[in-house]
Amino acid sequence: MNNTPLKKQWIAIVAVLVITAVLGALILRDKKPASGGDGHGHAEASHGEEHKDEHGEKDGHSEKDGHVEKDGHSEKEEHAQEAAPAPTKGPHGGKLLKEGNYAVEVTIFETGREPQFRLYTYVDGKPVDPAQSQVQLTIERLGQPPQAFALAKEGDYLAGNATVTEPHSFKVKVTATHAGKTHQMGYEQVEARVTMTDAQMKAAGVDLGTAGPALIGSTLRLTGEVKYNSDRTVQVVPRLAGLVEEVKASAGDTVRKGQVLAVISSQGLSDQRAELLAAQRRLSLARTTYERERKLWEEKISAKQDMLQAQAAMEEASIAVQSAQNKLASLGGVAASGSLTRYELRSPIDGVVTEKRLSLGESVKEDSAVFTVSDLSTVWVEAAVGVRDLGSVVTGLPVVVKANAFEAQANAKINYMSALVGEQTRNAVARIVLANPKGIWRPGLPVTVDVLIEEKQVAVAVAADAVQDLRDWKVVFGRYGTALEARPLELGISDGKHVEVRAGLRAGENYARTNSFVVKAELGKAGASHDH
Structure with a gap:
């Protein structure tokens, strides 16, 4: 039986195991802490040296991720802090600002009082005594210098020392020191504000002014x-009873002084005119008699006494004419130029007829205010x-x-x-x-x-x-x-x-x-x- 292939397989397996053991030892050596080398409590290499020497993975992030660690925070975390998200709502309905395990809730309390800042402090999400923190709060409004609020403990919160005036539109900066560590937090809220460019304002016709001193009454x-100006308003009264024959003006008409407003037929006026005519004729006769008696006296034909009697009769007739003329003038009548009964009612001033109280054919009394004319x-x-x-x-x-x-x-x-x-x-x-x-x-x-x-x-x-x-x-x-x-x-x-x-x-x-x-x-x- 040929055992050559089997031997080759075992050799390959042994080689793999040896290589694996060597690599494992190297990895364990690399991960071994560098501290305690000399036994005198010296700290390990600084963060700067550690970042300088490291080129592999660290805390699950490799260099190829592009987020190199710096002072315990990655660049990605730094950017997140610069563009901090809007604060969440806290247990008291305020803005909950967090940094690490520390948090401050900023509220504006205005129930039954003027608006006041009230701040609550938390560690690990649990309320802590606000007296354990030194907190400063500053707001910045548009166009105004920063306003700092002093805070003092009241119950379970820190209360601001001044009213938060309206509108509540500002940037809030909070500096809190707790357990020896200082936290910088903040947020911005906008109220009663709009944005309009110069072009938009011009199109809307909105011009700017500058607040400043002025003389105000x-x-x-x-x-x-x-x-109506009562000094320039007159009531036109006929002063003679009669019957309206013509109406030549209406309410709203502009009239001139002396313009005829109406014509009235008046028997009373006729009597006055007849009296004037009679007086004028008596005067004419008396004047003729006087002239004759004066010539006769001058020619020494008649006595002076006859001439003086004729003169006295002429003067009496003249007085009677003048009296009749005055009576007629007081009634607003003029010398007869036709019918003795024709009475022309005229405007005494320039103005506007504001009221008319007569109509054609109406009988009017001598004291009736038939027109009102006002300048x-x-x-x-x-x-x-x-x-x-x-x-x-x-x-x-x-x-x-x-x-x-x-x-x-x-x-x-x-x-x-x-x-x-x-x-x-x-x-x-x-x-x-x-x-x-x-x-x-x-x-x-x-x-x-x-x-x-x-x-x-x-x-x-x-x-x-x-x-x-x-x-x-x-x-x-x-x-x-x-x-x-x-x-x-x-x-x-x-x-x-x-x-x-x-x-x-x-x-x-x-x-x-x-x-x-x-x-x-x-x-x-x-x-x-x-x-x-």
């Missing part, structure tokens, strides 16, 4: 009504002044009158303050005489009257039209780079053009001055949240 707003080149504005404001509102103060129904305003002054207070209204009346060259101020029009009480220099002011209502705030939209963010304001006095800013915006900050409602609309589209 302190104003008192009154409600009022436009009325509307000026009107009165009468505004109610409450008793508490009587000490501030005086004659001569400048005012701005604004129409409630349309865009119109005019500058004027208070011309009159009533000396009495109404028994029912408990108000006095301020009267303004308003020029009305275009006729836009119609009697009966409701208006508002802004009375300038005093002027005051303020440190920071913005355009009144830029202020918008957002939630329960009065805001303007500050401009920071390409961002527009709501700035809740504490407002002071206003004159309708500018409004004082007592808090919320600093001098020099830019804001959306015109068409700020567009920014508010964009904010609504963005669905800005109130995220804590």
Whole structure:
């Protein structure tokens, strides 16, 4: 039996076993720790030397993975820290910030109080006494210097020492030291902010303004009504009873002084005219008699006494004519030029017929106000002044009158303050005489009257039209780079053009001055949240 093949197989098996044993020994030697070489407690090679010498696998990662270890963290982990993910929600509903086994939960508590930072600390996911940590918290808002909050223990949390003002839109930086180790953590939250480039703002008609000092008048707003200027309004009365034969003007017509408004047939006027005619004829006869008697006296044919009697009769007739003319003039009649009963009712002033109270064929009385004619080149504005404001509102103060129904305003002054207070209204009346060259101020029009009480220099002011209502705030939209963010304001006095800013915006900050409602609309589209 030939055993040569069998021997070759055994030789090959033995060779494989020997090679395997040698390789195993080499691997075990490579993995043997390098520490304790001299028995004096020296540490092993530094991380820098270890990375320099290593070229194989380490902790399951080879060099070909491209993530070389550095100070216990791979480059991949370093990049993950630089671009930290959004914090998760903590047990108290806040932002849970983690670094290693340590965590801080940042909350903004505002139930029944002004918003306050409250921080909770954890180790290995379990709450720990916050007094064991030294924590600092700083926020950074757009366009404002950083604000640091001092934190003190209250119960199981650290409480901030200041109110977290709205909007809650800022970067939060937390530095916490626990068990000798310092942790740097943070997050950013955005609220009431939109992004608009310069081109987008120009297309929307949004112009920027700069908050700064201004001279603002302190104003008192009154409600009022436009009325006829009573000094330039007349009631046209016939002063003679009669029958209406013609009506030549209607309400709304513009008339000139002396223009005929209506014609009335009046028997009373006829009597007056007849009396005048009789007096005129008597005067004519008396004048002729006097002239004859005077010539006869001059020729010494008649006595002087006859001439003097004729002269006295002529003067009496002249007086009677003058009396009849005055009576006729007082009735508004003129000398007869046809029918003695024709009475022409004329406008006494230039103006507009505001009321007509007669019609053709109607019988009117001598005291009936049949027309009202008003000169509307000026009107009165009468505004109610409450008793508490009587000490501030005086004659001569400048005012701005604004129409409630349309865009119109005019500058004027208070011309009159009533000396009495109404028994029912408990108000006095301020009267303004308003020029009305275009006729836009119609009697009966409701208006508002802004009375300038005093002027005051303020440190920071913005355009009144830029202020918008957002939630329960009065805001303007500050401009920071390409961002527009709501700035809740504490407002002071206003004159309708500018409004004082007592808090919320600093001098020099830019804001959306015109068409700020567009920014508010964009904010609504963005669905800005109130995220804590």
